[in-house]
Amino acid sequence: xxxxxxxxxxxxxxxxxxxxxxxxxxxxxxxxxxxxxxxxxxxxxxxxxxxxxxxxxxxxxxxxxxxxxxxxxxxxxxxxxxxxxxxxxxxxxxxxxxxxxxxxxxxxxxxxxxxxxxxxxxxxxxxxxxxxxxxxxxxxxxxxxxxxxxxxxxxxxxxxxxxxxxxxxxxxxxxxxxxxxxxxxxxxxxxxxxxxxxxxxxxxxxxxxxxxxxxxxxxxxxxxxxxxxxxxxxxxxxxxxxxxxxxxxxxxxxxxxxxxxxxxxxxxxxxxxxxxxxxxxxxxxxxxxxxxxxxxxxxxxxxxxxxxxxxxxxxxxxxxxxxxxxxxxxxxxxxxxxxxxxxxxxxxxxxxxxxxxxxxxxxxxxxxxxxxxxxxxxxxxxxxxxxxxxxxxxxxxxxxx
Numbered sequence: 001x002x003x004x005x006x007x008x009x010x011x012x013x014x015x016x017x018x019x020x021x022x023x024x025x026x027x028x029x030x031x032x033x034x035x036x037x038x039x040x041x042x043x044x045x046x047x048x049x050x051x052x053x054x055x056x057x058x059x060x061x062x063x064x065x066x067x068x069x070x071x072x073x074x075x076x077x078x079x080x081x082x083x084x085x086x087x088x089x090x091x092x093x094x095x096x097x098x099x100x101x102x103x104x105x106x107x108x109x110x111x112x113x114x115x116x117x118x119x120x121x122x123x124x125x126x127x128x129x130x131x132x133x134x135x136x137x138x139x140x141x142x143x144x145x146x147x148x149x150x151x152x153x154x155x156x157x158x159x160x161x162x163x164x165x166x167x168x169x170x171x172x173x174x175x176x177x178x179x180x181x182x183x184x185x186x187x188x189x190x191x192x193x194x195x196x197x198x199x200x201x202x203x204x205x206x207x208x209x210x211x212x213x214x215x216x217x218x219x220x221x222x223x224x225x226x227x228x229x230x231x232x233x234x235x236x237x238x239x240x241x242x243x244x245x246x247x248x249x250x251x252x253x254x255x256x257x258x259x260x261x262x263x264x265x266x267x268x269x270x271x272x273x274x275x276x277x278x279x280x281x282x283x284x285x286x287x288x289x290x291x292x293x294x295x296x297x298x299x300x301x302x303x304x305x306x307x308x309x310x311x312x313x314x315x316x317x318x319x320x321x322x323x324x325x326x327x328x329x330x331x332x333x334x335x336x337x338x339x340x341x342x343x344x345x346x347x348x349x350x351x352x353x354x355x356x357x358x359x360x361x362x363x364x365x366x367x368x369x370x371x372x373x374x375x376x377x378x379x380x381x382x383x384x385x386x387x388x389x390x391x392x393x394x395x396x397x398x399x400x401x
Contacts, residue, residue, distance in 0.1 A: 016177040019306045027261045035094040039264035039305040046095045057349040060137040066340045082155040097121040146256035146265030159334045169257035179299035196354040208370040208388040209345045234283035243382045247275045249321040255297045267301030269293045322355045329361045338363040345393045
């Protein structure tokens with residue numbers, strides 16, 4: 001009886017170990033052939049590779065304050081570094097679109113205009129606008145996540161590209177499998193709250209840009225004797241809870257890992273946050289929860305590498321009120337444009353959550369882009385009280401000729 005019980009208990013763990021072995025062998029074969037895998041969603045990606053945007057397009061708009069000569073140097077650097085990087089990445093994608101080509105990776109405009117998608121399947125594109133000193137960074141989020149996205153950004157902002165800007169995700173047999181099953185059990189068994197209503201049409205999504213002085217945040221972190229990252233997370237959560245009128249929200253915090261053999265280099269932790277009277281109190285709560293649940297990041301990353309979770313993630317999405325990604329300054333080593341950058345706006349075409357925030361820590365500023373996909377968020381008060389500005393950074397769904 002005892003041996004039968006132990007076998008039944010350990011069977012799910014051995015199943016995940018077997019799947020991990022299979023995936024490792026697949027990645028090894030792909031790596032030998034020079035390709036990068038998509039992890040557990042390889043089959044899904046192969047079916048959708050001819051979609052011109054796949055699942056989501058992301059776009060960043062960065063404006064600089066510099067001379068014409070300095071911006072010409074930016075153009076030269078992008079042409080020198082980025083085009084080779086793009087060609088190398090395309091060569092490592094096994095399931096290419098029909099014809100084997102993506103949309104042109106680089107465009108140089110005399111003046112800025114609204115960006116429109118081209119006819120070809122999109123991988124990544126950099127647009128340099130000379131007059132306004134604007135750089136557009138456009139990418140297919142399916143490919144350009146985590147490690148690859150950091151390299152994409154560095155091609156514009158940095159002298160050189162570093163691959164080790166995110167931590168490695170260590171795989172520990174048995175322990176990793178136990179953590180994966182724990183996440184699956186938590187997601188499956190968790191009572192689903194009444195979902196926050198989303199807009200019927202994604203054209204209703206509202207986008208905002210907010211810039212904060214990092215010195216103000218560091219003053220709070222110094223007082224609390226905590227990392228500034230906890231304060232930044234708490235400030236964003238506090239604003240969302242206040243303007244959504246919620247006493248409790250569920251927050252997803254994506255975290256990136258280094259990984260040259262798979263496009264699935266992101267894990268996440270899920271935090272249930274309760275309202276507090278001020279940001280310092282909320283910071284303490286968030287730090288305690290992150291310390292308690294940080295194991296979920298490794299578990300969810302391995303799940304994406306092993307299991308086809310794209311279709312299975314709908315339940316998890318329906319329970320999330322806010323997804324917040326914080327990109328720390330360490331992703332921008334040897335930055336040479338610190339003083340020249342005026343704004344850094346970001347948006348995504350497809351938002352599946354009530355609120356999605358991308359916060360970039362860049363030198364002395366935190367540049368936050370809010371994407372609001374619910375009528376439950378009081379955007380009018382948000383703009384009035386938080387110094388947030390509506391942004392016109394969107395994607396034209398009509399193809400260019």
